[in-house]
Amino acid sequence: MTTISKAPTSDSIDVPAWARWYVWAFAGLAALAVGLAIRAATEVDTPVENDWGLVGVLPVGFWVGLFTLNVLMVIAIRARRLSRPLLTLLLVSLVVTLYGAPIFATGTPRGEVAWRHLGIVGAISANGRIDPEIDGYFNWPGFFAGLAGVVESTGISAQTIALVAPIFNVLLWLAATAVVVRAFTKDSRHLWLSLWLFALGNWIDQDYLSPQAFGFFLHVALFGVVLTSLTARPTLPLSGAVSLAGTVGGIRLWWTSREPVEPDAHRRVAALIIAVLIGVAIVISHQLTPFVLIVSLLLLTLAGRCWTPGLVLIVGLALVIWLETGASTYLAGHPVLFVNDADQVVAANLGERINGSDGHVAVVAIRTTLMMLMWALALCGFVKLYRRGIRDLRPLVLFMAPFLMIPTQSYGGEMVLRTALFSLPFTAYLMAGLLLPGRGRVSYPLSALIIVVCLVISLGTVTARYGNARFDMFTPAEIEGSRELYARAPTNALLISGAHPTPWRYRSYVEFRHDTITDLCENVPNDASACLALIRGRALRNPEGALVMLNRANRESLRMQGELPALTFEALAEMFAESPDARLIYRNKDVLIFQYPPLAER
Amino acid sequence: MFRSIAARVALADVDPPTRAVVAVAVGCAGVQALQPAPPLSIVTSVVLLLLAPGFVVARSAHLDDPLLLLVVTVAASMALDVLMATLLLYLRVWSVPAFALSMGLVTVVAAIPAALGAQRGGAT
Numbered sequence: 001m002t003t004i005s006k007a008p009t010s011d012s013i014d015v016p017a018w019a020r021w022y023v024w025a026f027a028g029l030a031a032l033a034v035g036l037a038i039r040a041a042t043e044v045d046t047p048v049e050n051d052w053g054l055v056g057v058l059p060v061g062f063w064v065g066l067f068t069l070n071v072l073m074v075i076a077i078r079a080r081r082l083s084r085p086l087l088t089l090l091l092v093s094l095v096v097t098l099y100g101a102p103i104f105a106t107g108t109p110r111g112e113v114a115w116r117h118l119g120i121v122g123a124i125s126a127n128g129r130i131d132p133e134i135d136g137y138f139n140w141p142g143f144f145a146g147l148a149g150v151v152e153s154t155g156i157s158a159q160t161i162a163l164v165a166p167i168f169n170v171l172l173w174l175a176a177t178a179v180v181v182r183a184f185t186k187d188s189r190h191l192w193l194s195l196w197l198f199a200l201g202n203w204i205d206q207d208y209l210s211p212q213a214f215g216f217f218l219h220v221a222l223f224g225v226v227l228t229s230l231t232a233r234p235t236l237p238l239s240g241a242v243s244l245a246g247t248v249g250g251i252r253l254w255w256t257s258r259e260p261v262e263p264d265a266h267r268r269v270a271a272l273i274i275a276v277l278i279g280v281a282i283v284i285s286h287q288l289t290p291f292v293l294i295v296s297l298l299l300l301t302l303a304g305r306c307w308t309p310g311l312v313l314i315v316g317l318a319l320v321i322w323l324e325t326g327a328s329t330y331l332a333g334h335p336v337l338f339v340n341d342a343d344q345v346v347a348a349n350l351g352e353r354i355n356g357s358d359g360h361v362a363v364v365a366i367r368t369t370l371m372m373l374m375w376a377l378a379l380c381g382f383v384k385l386y387r388r389g390i391r392d393l394r395p396l397v398l399f400m401a402p403f404l405m406i407p408t409q410s411y412g413g414e415m416v417l418r419t420a421l422f423s424l425p426f427t428a429y430l431m432a433g434l435l436l437p438g439r440g441r442v443s444y445p446l447s448a449l450i451i452v453v454c455l456v457i458s459l460g461t462v463t464a465r466y467g468n469a470r471f472d473m474f475t476p477a478e479i480e481g482s483r484e485l486y487a488r489a490p491t492n493a494l495l496i497s498g499a500h501p502t503p504w505r506y507r508s509y510v511e512f513r514h515d516t517i518t519d520l521c522e523n524v525p526n527d528a529s530a531c532l533a534l535i536r537g538r539a540l541r542n543p544e545g546a547l548v549m550l551n552r553a554n555r556e557s558l559r560m561q562g563e564l565p566a567l568t569f570e571a572l573a574e575m576f577a578e579s580p581d582a583r584l585i586y587r588n589k590d591v592l593i594f595q596y597p598p599l600a601e602r
Numbered sequence: 603m604f605r606s607i608a609a610r611v612a613l614a615d616v617d618p619p620t621r622a623v624v625a626v627a628v629g630c631a632g633v634q635a636l637q638p639a640p641p642l643s644i645v646t647s648v649v650l651l652l653l654a655p656g657f658v659v660a661r662s663a664h665l666d667d668p669l670l671l672l673v674v675t676v677a678a679s680m681a682l683d684v685l686m687a688t689l690l691l692y693l694r695v696w697s698v699p700a701f702a703l704s705m706g707l708v709t710v711v712a713a714i715p716a717a718l719g720a721q722r723g724g725a726t
Contacts, residue, residue, distance in 0.1 A: 128696040130688070145687035146680065152698045153647040155640040172676065179670050214680070221677035228670055229663060270663035270715070274678055277659070281681035284688055 022079070023086045026072050030093045033072070037065025037097040044105040046475045047552055047590070051359025051560055054101065054466035054473075055459070062101065066462075069094050070454040073196050077189050077450075078442045087192045091174065094199050098458075099166040099207065102466065102473055109162040111472045112501050114208040117144070118158045119509035124148045127510070132329035134510060139330035142285035143211035158209075159506070165209035172217045173207070174199060177425040179224035183231065184395055189442070190432050193450070198428035200457045201374050203367065203464035204421045212418070215282050215289035220425055222278045222293065226300065227394065229271030232258040232307035260307040272308050279315040283322050288405075290319045292422050296401040303397050356562035363467030370460035371420050377453075378427040381434030388438045399426035471501040471557035478551045479503050481591025485549050486512075488585060490598050494539060494546035496520070498554030498569060517548075517572065518563055525563075528571035536581060539596035548576060552590040616717045620661045624713050627654035631706025635699040650705050655682045658712040682708055 040061030050056030073090050076083070102110050109115060120137050124130065125148045130141045137144065151158045174195050181194045207213050236257040242250030262268050283290045297312040306312075323331055355361070382396050402422035406415050420427075435450050436442065442450070482504045489495060489512060497504060499518045520538065521531035539546030550573050558569050576582050576594045581602075586593040616624070630646040638646065656679030657671075665671045686704050690696045 124691065128691065129694045130691045141691070142684040142688050145691050146684035149683055149687040149698075149701045150647065150651055153634060153643060153651060153702060155643045175669065176673050176677070179667075179673050182667075182669070218677055218681060221673050224670060224673055225663075228667070229665070264664070267664050271665075274659055274663055274674060277685075278677055278681045281684045285684055 020081070020083070023083045026076060026086055027089055030069060030072055030090050033065040033068035034093045034097055035065075036068075037062045038100065038104050040065065041101040041104040044101075046106050046473055047556070048469040048473055051357045051470060052363060052463065052467065053359075053469035054105075055463040056359075057469075058101065058462070062097075065097055066094075066458050067455065069097060070200075070458060071451055073192075074442075074447050074451050074454065077192055078447055080441065082188050082192070091192075091195055091199060092171070094196070095167055095170050095174070098199065098461070099170050101462075102469065103163055103167070106473055107163070108474060108476075108479060108503075109159065109165075109208070110469075110474075111205075111208055112503065112505075113210065114162045114165070115503045115506040116509075117147075117209050118162055118506040120144045121148045121151060121158050122507055123509040125152055131510075132326070136287070136330045136334070137211075139327040140211065140285055140287050141326075142281060143214045146214075146285075147209075162209040165213070166207045169207040169213045169217065170199065170202065173202075173220060173425075176217055176220035176224055177428070180220060180227055180425050181429050183224070183227035184392055184429055185390075185433075187436070189436055190429070193432035193436060194425075194429045196454065197431050197457070198424060200454060200461055201370075201428060201431075202421075202424060203370060203461040204417050204424070205465050206417070206421050211286040212289065212421075215286035216421060218278050218282050218285075219289055219293055219422070222275050222282070223296070223398065225271050225275050225278070226297070226306055226311070229262045229267060230275065230307050230311065231261045232305055233261055234258045234304045238304075255304065258304050258307065262307075268307065272311060275311055276314050276318075279311070280318050283315065283318045284326060287327075288418060290315065291408075292402050292405055292418075294319065295404050296398055296422075299397045299401050299404075300394065303393055305394050305397075357560045360467070360560040360562075363463060366460055367464040367467070370457070370464055371416075373460075374420075374427050374431060374457070375423075377434055378423075378430035381430035381432070385430070385433040390433075395426045395429050399423045399430060468501075468557075468560075470560060471553040474501075474503045474553060475590050477588045477590035478553055481549060481551055481586065481588055481593065482506075484586045484591075485547055485593055488593070488595070489547050490544045492542075492544040493598070494542045494544070496535060496539075496546055496548045498550040498572075499557050499563065501553040501557045502549070502551060503553075504549075517554075517569075518558070521568075526568060528568045528575060531568065532572060532575045532579070536579070536596070540581065543599045545596040545598040545601075547585075548582065548594045548596070550576075550592045550594075616713055617661070620658055620713055620716055623654050623657050624709055627658075627709040628706050630654070631702045631709075634702035637698055646702075650702060650709075651683050652676055652679050655679050655705060655709045655712055658709055658716070662712070662716045682712075 040059040043059050043061075044054065044057055048054060048057055069090060073087075073094070076086055076090060109118075121144050123134070124141065124144050130138055130145070132138050147158070147161075150156075151161065177198050178191065178195055181191050185191065206216070234254055234257050236254050238250070238254045241254035241257065244250060245253050260268060262271070279290075279293065282293060294312060294316050297306065297315065300306045301309045301312055378399060382399075385392075400423075402419040406419055435446075435453060437446065482502065485495060485504065486508055491511065493512060495504070495512045495514050497514070497516050499516055502516075505514055515538075517531065517535065520534050524530040524534070535546075535548065539548075550569070555569055557563070573592060576592075577584060579594075582594040582596050584592060585595045627650055630650040633642065634646045634650055637643070653675060656675040656677065659678040659682075660671050660674040663674070665674060683705065686708060687696070687701060690700055690704065
């Protein structure tokens with residue numbers, strides 16, 4: 001593979017432009033746009049009464065703010081002299097607007113999983129040890145251990161950290177992505193547009209307080225090191241080497257012709273140590289990220305662009321050691337890698353997600369379309385850059401590497417989504433390469449086109465990202481209901497929720513067994529009586545009884561996603577109310593809690 | 603020889619920014635071990651958990667680009683937090699003071715290669 005980098009340069013960036021009048025004017029407009037968008041977001045009431053999610057209820061002020069930011073960014077990139085402070089301000093404004101909208105709307109963390117992660121941190125802090133028998137999280141405990149340290153050291157509540165995590169994580173991701181993109185191009189416009197497209201196109205919604213968000217930052221940061229201090233450059237094209245010395249000899253000749261870009265061996269060793277350090281932290285923190293890391297490193301090494309092949313071996317060895325030690329309990333019952341056939345993979349990642357209400361189906365279709373559109377633009381971008389003489393294969397290799405994981409890991413049906421995330425820095429870089437001209441200023445028609453593309457992606461991302469807002473943005477009544485659940489539950493009681501979108505498990509993670517009706521009644525989805533019998537049997541077998549919580553988010557999730565017919569859910573609520581074994585112990589406008597009393601009280 | 607060892611322990615050959623960060627980290631570890639209340643705990647934790655250890659590690663690679671230095675500083679600090687917290691939990695010696703002191707120690711230890719490099723190469 002021949003890799004000749006001819007990235008265009010921008011000499012104008014070094015001229016200070018912060019004092020120019022337009023910088024101040026744009027900064028003022030950006031502040032106004034963010035203010036307008038935030039104010040509009042605070043007007044959104046929960047529950048979100050729309051199957052399209054937030055996109056259906058956000059006031060016009062939000063869209064005006066988002067539109068203004070996009071226009072300002074494109075005009076700022078057109079400027080003869082780019083202003084770093086202005087571009088940074090615009091980027092931060094976009095992140096606050098796009099990722100802060102639900103924060104300003106509700107003031108509470110979104111999605112069940114973020115709440116669950118608080119419970120894991122609490123369990124680790126309270127117990128002061130890692131018990132791998134609890135569940136899979138405790139077999140990859142690194143992130144939670146570090147977070148427990150941060151929560152206890154700072155004194156900031158874990159819930160506050162979870163609330164702001166999306167903004168914090170995306171800012172970290174952008175900083176790491178900036179390092180990576182700068183390894184590919186010296187064109188400042190290309191850099192800033194890539195970062196803008198990254199922030200706009202991150203609809204995947206994995207930036208909440210989670211090990212994968214943490215692992216993704218470390219992953220991109222590691223590639224920041226690899227693509228700068230540990231990068232290599234073959235001095236011979238592979239085709240030329242093969243024609244000179246035959247296939248085997250040519251490959252050997254090409255391989256040995258590689259030169260390190262960093263000439264100082266001590267610096268390379270230090271960079272390698274840093275990469276290993278980050279790699280090991282990834283290995284102990286998340287189940288999936290190390291595999292993507294290893295595949296990406298391997299492809300980069302095979303492309304002749306990583307100077308130290310040992311890095312992939314060391315990270316691979318660390319992964320094997322961890323799987324055999326720290327994660328061995330989990331792996332005893334769950335294979336970490338499992339190969340599905342193509343039909344299973346498609347069904348798990350796409351087919352099974354296209355069910356439910358019309359609005360939900362439309363949102364899923366928009367997610368798929370947006371993802372395909374961005375990938376198509378990225379591939380066209382690579383072709384355009386290649387034709388312009390920028391024959392750097394590294395962005396393409398790193399863009400493609402996560403796709404190799406799709407057939408080998410179904411990962412609960414989320415692997416395509418994870419692929420979209422891991423390829424996003426490179427997708428954004430290649431898309432920016434498609435949209436920008438090779439040299440000269442961005443023309444007015446092209447600027448208009450870039451604005452249109454940015455607006456389409458903005459609209460698509462708000463729709464795709466917040467499409468589940470009806471059930472993943474919880475109401476104060478639902479959160480109060482969960483508090484009551486824990487306050488009223490006897491120790492060791494079985495806790496049952498209607499379905500997965502429930503703000504629970506944020507405390508007493510280990511003390512209670514948690515289950516959902518959707519999981520318990522998986523085999524009798526249309527039979528409320530059979531489902532009730534299953535729950536009743538489970539509750540009465542437990543000496544401490546059970547508490548069953550049904551909330552609005554459960555009902556909406558079941559209706560929108562078509563998991564369990566809503567009629568069954570409503571029927572269940574009525575049957576609990578009429579059951580002689582269960583009694584209603586709490587209700588508010590969004591929550592019902594029934595109790596099957598402990599054995600001693602029956 | 604004794605003087606040489608003492609000089610290494612005192613990180614006398616390390617460049618001034620690294621030495622200053624190590625000193626601040628040790629100070630923050632000491633304060634953090636006393637479990638102060640916010641906002642002091644937030645300031646000392648940010649220095650000790652997000653900046654200092656990673657900065658010292660990043661300096662050892664002589665990263666010239668300020669953005670790369672910043673990203674590696676934060677990433678390496680977080681990586682060290684995770685590794686140290688996990689180790690303490692597996693050893694069942696987890697506590698906030700132990701975590702703070704161990705991160706201070708990690709920062710000092712991370713500066714030693716820089717000190718050795720400086721003695722070998724004459725500058726860091």
